[in-house]
Amino acid sequence: MSKTLFTLLEEIKQCQVCAENLPLGPRPVVQAASSARLLIIGQAPGIRVHETGIPWNDPSGDRLREWLQIEKPCFYDPNNIAIVPMGFCYPGKGSSGDLPPRPECAPTWHASIKQHLPNVELTLLIGDYAQRYYLPNKPRTLTETVKANIQWSPDFIALPHPSPRNNIWLRKNPWFEEDVLPYLRERVEQLL
Template identity: 50%
Template sequence: MNRLGDQIRDCRLCAARFAATQTRHSPRPVVWFRPSARLLIAGQAPGMRVHQSGKPFNDPSGERLRAWLGLSEAEFYDQSRVAIVPMAFCFPGYNAKGSDLPPPRICGETWHDLVMQELGKIDLTILVGGYAHKYHLGVKTGVTDTVKAWRDHAPRLFALPHPSWRNTAWLKKNPWFAAEVLPELRAQVQRVIND
């Protein structure tokens, strides 16, 4: 791994913040990128399962995301081709109601631009969830409107809803996503992965 990846892995900026959450956990940055990657998956923040495993999207959300992208597990986790860069590298913890806390802004402000500079030639960017949409696109619209405008950014960028099971109702309510967005997304992913 590169020096920047090592620096991120050693980061403890949020130690006091995480100790004050319901989970009272320590930072564990999950770093998954190499400068050679051409496909960027820009997400939100790791969940508890990813925090425990140290492997991004190693949960049911990851299974759904891989299906959306049309990638095998081996292809998805090939760091030489796929970079996974969330808005926060650590699991932010749960609030008192058991919901995920938002990604701490200090993480993105400290690391995100440095990682983007480190990545060489990104041919396809996939934005997963509202926090990634806002940061990379500067949008103030909600997830539905941002994803509906997919043609404005394709074929080099796709904004997706989060693949969490919590969004199953959203997927049923918005069948155009599976019918229109996913076939074009898969075609672009295959173009980049196989080029």
């Protein structure tokens, strides 16, 4: 680790790698401290997160904190939780929601950040983009991946995105609330 985590995070805040592809320009959103025991890897900031610079500061974040059963002060303490999305900046609006995370971000920054997170014992992979990047031999669908959580344990827990857009998925898959959420909550409580 030639750079300090502070230096690395400052570098990320100045990142211009995909600036020309970002409709609102770069505003990287990331949270990390070397003491963090939980790492959350989601997709990319939405418009509200872009505007505030606060990760998961939207209805998806409210649901995620509810799933984890933790309050905002704990969630936003980088000493507890590192938040490193697949794309650090708002990628823009697509035809059915936000565009995917920019593909340059994770290969450019994730390995360096993870080197500075030696205490992480659990990584939450939220959504298909994070799961495809981090899980070898991932099943084809998000549903199959989340059902196969025991395969990724104890290092990873695969979750659907907590977006209100996924309400239909949640209704169709009641096993998620019955089986996955209690396990998730137990692991998070052990760590924090």
